[in-house]
Each structure stands twice: as C-alpha cells, then as structure tokens.
Amino acid sequence: MPHALFSHNPEYCIDIIHAHKPAFTPRVAFILGSGLGALADQIEDAVAISYEKLPGFPVSTVHGHAGELVLGHLAGVPVACMKGRGHFYEGRGMAVMTDAIRTLKLLGCEVLFCTNAARISASGSGAG
Numbered sequence: 001m002p003h004a005l006f007s008h009n010p011e012y013c014i015d016i017i018h019a020h021k022p023a024f025t026p027r028v029a030f031i032l033g034s035g036l037g038a039l040a041d042q043i044e045d046a047v048a049i050s051y052e053k054l055p056g057f058p059v060s061t062v063h064g065h066a067g068e069l070v071l072g073h074l075a076g077v078p079v080a081c082m083k084g085r086g087h088f089y090e091g092r093g094m095a096v097m098t099d100a101i102r103t104l105k106l107l108g109c110e111v112l113f114c115t116n117a118a119r120i121s122a123s124g125s126g127a128g
Helices: 010-020 037-042 098-107
Strands: 028-032 044-050 068-074 077-083 111-114
Touching: 010 044, 010 068, 010 098, 028 037, 028 098, 037 044, 037 068, 037 077, 077 098
Parallel strands: 028 077, 028 111
Antiparallel strands: 044 068, 068 077
C-alpha cells in the first residue's frame, strides 16, 4: 500500500535498491540533467538500477537521459545519482519527481543537487 505522501510505496523501492546494493546509505543525491550523465561515470563501486525497476521513478522520454539510478562513492562520499529525470512537459503532472526524491530522502540522502541544461533565446545575450 502506498505511503500517504507517495503514489508508490517507497519502502518497496528501498528494498529493491538494497537488493542491488545491500545496506547502502547514500548521503548525497544528484539529479543530472542533459549532458551531465558523465558525472555518474566517476562513481566508484557503482551499481546502476533502471528506473523501470523502481516504481515511482520517472522513465524519461528525453534523449540523453539514461533513466537509471547509480549508487556508489564519489570522492569517498556515498551518493545516489539519478541519470535523467521526468519532466512536466512529458504529460505526467507537476509531481513527476516527488516519489523519487522522497524515496532518496528516506534512503538516507541529506543533500540534493539538481542540475539542468538551460539557455536563453533573447538576441544579444551573451554567455553567463
């Protein structure tokens, strides 16, 4: 049965995560936007889990978003790295990421870094 704040059961996702990487407790989470998936390649002792195996995690339709959770250590820190994310414009509502983020919090993540690729379309605007 889903938790009151979730559309899916976060404990079930945590069980799946621990089946792939037993007793792992990440402290930092990353949500990587387009072009930043290579950061996950730097994770040591990495285990990747497809979002398709994690109920409530968003399977993205955006090119370049791998759609997997990578667990391991980055500079000695236990991390959970989301390679790709869901988007409101994909038609799944504004809460498309809430189950995944709440699951990461319950898993032990204390810090969340969200990244994205952005640009400006105003003429005459420089970089930065």
